[in-house]
Amino acid sequence: MKKMLAALPLVALVAACGSNGGGTQAGGDIKVVGSSTVYPFTTAAAEAFQRANAGARVTVESTGTGAGMKLFCAGVGANFPDIEDASRAMKKSEYDECAKNGAKNVIEVPIGIDGLTIIESKGGQLQNLTQKDIYAALAANPYGKGPNKAQTWKDVNPALPAIKIRVLGPPPTSGTRDSLADLYLTKGCESDPAMVALKKSDEAKHKDLCTKVREDGAYVEAGENDNLLVQKVAGEPGTLGVLGYSYLEQNADKIQPVQIAGVVPTEATIANLSYPGARKLFLYVKGEHMQAKLALKQFVAFYATQWGKGGPLEKKGLVPFGGADASAASAQAAAMKPLDPAGLK
Numbered sequence: 001m002k003k004m005l006a007a008l009p010l011v012a013l014v015a016a017c018g019s020n021g022g023g024t025q026a027g028g029d030i031k032v033v034g035s036s037t038v039y040p041f042t043t044a045a046a047e048a049f050q051r052a053n054a055g056a057r058v059t060v061e062s063t064g065t066g067a068g069m070k071l072f073c074a075g076v077g078a079n080f081p082d083i084e085d086a087s088r089a090m091k092k093s094e095y096d097e098c099a100k101n102g103a104k105n106v107i108e109v110p111i112g113i114d115g116l117t118i119i120e121s122k123g124g125q126l127q128n129l130t131q132k133d134i135y136a137a138l139a140a141n142p143y144g145k146g147p148n149k150a151q152t153w154k155d156v157n158p159a160l161p162a163i164k165i166r167v168l169g170p171p172p173t174s175g176t177r178d179s180l181a182d183l184y185l186t187k188g189c190e191s192d193p194a195m196v197a198l199k200k201s202d203e204a205k206h207k208d209l210c211t212k213v214r215e216d217g218a219y220v221e222a223g224e225n226d227n228l229l230v231q232k233v234a235g236e237p238g239t240l241g242v243l244g245y246s247y248l249e250q251n252a253d254k255i256q257p258v259q260i261a262g263v264v265p266t267e268a269t270i271a272n273l274s275y276p277g278a279r280k281l282f283l284y285v286k287g288e289h290m291q292a293k294l295a296l297k298q299f300v301a302f303y304a305t306q307w308g309k310g311g312p313l314e315k316k317g318l319v320p321f322g323g324a325d326a327s328a329a330s331a332q333a334a335a336m337k338p339l340d341p342a343g344l345k
Contacts, residue, residue: 044313052302066177083299088282108284118240139212143209150165184277
């Protein structure tokens with residue numbers, strides 16, 4: 001289910017970051033697509049930006065990172081999005097598609113850190129899993145030894161309870177699905193030295209064995225509506241869910257986290273990257289649109305005032321950067337320097 005914010009113009013126009021000072025032109029509506037994880041943060045920033053800038057209009061749509069990248073990279077002009085919310089870094093193939101369609105000046109702005117969490121209903125019994133457990137439960141062909149036959153978590157690991165494997169998670173269009181593959185499935189797969197060796201000899205086969213998810217009902221694609229996923233997990237004891245930390249934090253009365261290798265997802269464990277599911281979140285801005293839409297640079301600068309320690313977005317569940325990462329993110333929000341595609345994977 002798509003979620004959309006279509007906010008109306010609000011109060012008097014002020015300077016770029018909503019602070020006191022000279023006025024500025026809105027320069028056209030801003031359209032944002034992408035990650036369901038980043039959606040609540042960008043929505044909150046957009047609402048605050050519009051309150052500070054009469055006539056500004058920011059539309060935010062939750063499409064998933066992958067689907068959003070396709071929309072973002074499809075072209076330049078009024079019919080195409082200005083900003084992509086992303087719960088992972090842009091891929092080289094996505095940048096190449098952008099460049100082919102005229103969007104060569106893509107600006108990457110890191111906004112903070114999220115924890116990709118595994119959740120269960122309150123009082124659930126699956127209180128601690130490892131990346132290896134998760135891979136063995138969800139992989140279509142674990143370690144290349146044949147189709148996955150595990151029915152319960154006890155089949156995966158004798159120390160776990162005999163609860164049926166049922167995990168609600170993101171579809172392939174989601175950046176969260178990519179993060180599930182990178183942070184959990186691949187890490188679990190590479191607990192086997194043979195899989196590490198396979199990556200060097202046959203990268204395509206390694207990717208297939210380590211990231212392809214079973215399709216027999218143990219893993220259920222739950223769409224891009226993370227609030228609905230929370231409701232389903234809360235009402236189905238034994239079912240697990242995969243989603244961003246902010247949704248866990250905001251629904252702590254209904255769901256609880258599953259520890260990963262003994263680490264509980266908290267703001268502290270995500271910020272120091274000790275939680276295995278910690279990941280950076282991004283905005284991607286289309287540089288070709290900035291001259292026609294003066295509000296684009298203003299919106300990103302305003303966004304940067306919201307993401308710091310103690311700021312409004314931390315209250316929404318975004319984990320702020322610290323130290324050098326915080327300084328670098330703020331500097332990039334001001335400089336808006338296009339990314340170097342040579343650094344993309």
